[in-house]
Amino acid sequence: MASPLRRTDRSRQAPVLARLWDSSRRFRAVVFAQAIVGLIVLVWIYGGLQSLELLVYDMLRVSWAGHAASDRVLLIGATESDLVATDAAGGLR
Numbered sequence: 464m465a466s467p468l469r470r471t472d473r474s475r476q477a478p479v480l481a482r483l484w485d486s487s488r489r490f491r492a493v494v495f496a497q498a499i500v501g502l503i504v505l506v507w508i509y510g511g512l513q514s515l516e517l518l519v520y521d522m523l524r525v526s527w528a529g530h531a532a533s534d535r536v537l538l539i540g541a542t543e544s545d546l547v548a549t550d551a552a553g554g555l556r
Contacts, residue, residue, distance in 0.1 A: 483490045
């Protein structure tokens with residue numbers, strides 16, 4: 464007696480991923496998106512995006528700083544005599 468479920472020849476069946484690739488636009492979009500993200504991560508790991516990151520960081524620091532003068536600035540001056548005195552006293556500890 465023949466089974467109600469027909470078995471097809473496996474050599475003629477396309478693999479599951481190949482069938483998904485051919486029939487599903489969503490599957491292709493997900494694969495391409497993952498490939499692009501992977502490529503960006505590799506470029507980032509090897510330092511290819513460092514100049515762009517520093518440029519954006521500098522622009523953000525300037526924009527966050529604002530235009531008001533800051534009272535949190537401390538100017539420290541040292542003269543040659545200060546350095547000689549510090550060296551004579553045994554240096555900084």
